[in-house]
Amino acid sequence: MNLVSIRLITDDIQRLVGFYEQVTGVEATWATPDFAELVTPKGTLAIGSTRTVALFGEGSARPADNHTAIIEFMVADVDADHQRLRDTVGDFVNEPTTMPWGNRSLLFRDPDGNLINLFTPVTASAIAKFTR
Structure with missing residues (x-):
């Protein structure tokens, strides 16, 4: 599958x-x-x-x-994307934040309210996970 x-x-x-x-x-x-x-x-x-x-x-x-799913996109630099999207996104849920599992994440909602996560792996284990 x-x-x-x-x-x-x-x-x-x-x-x-x-x-x-x-x-x-x-x-x-x-x-x-x-x-x-x-x-x-x-x-x-x-x-x-x-x-x-x-x-x-x-x-x-x-x-x-939708109140259960998060649409996730891995990006090269979540902080740069945050700056780039300031005029596009109307509903940021958080600022870029490093999560306990090693990704730096930015959450926001699309115009229909769906939750989106842009993230960049930043710890060695998170980077290794996505470079397999």
Whole structure:
């Protein structure tokens, strides 16, 4: 089994795709006006409009209703990304903070309220974990 992507459902696909393009620096690939993907070397963030929910089963997903998942992106310099995103992100949850497990993390919310973690491994064990 191989995790391929995480998909977000949104009422405003243009806004959310634009936000993630700014955060990641990755240009989205649009399959239809209701579905886009941001492909990174390790995984894909897929974004679908609420119009796609009917394909899976009415009520199977609700936009802006996530309270359990954190979307995580490893970055080269979380402090630099914090500075770069000051005008893009409206809801920072914290400032860059070094976590007990060795990652320096910045948490913020996307326009739909989904929690995002940009992190940089900074301790020897955290760096070793991600250089396997």
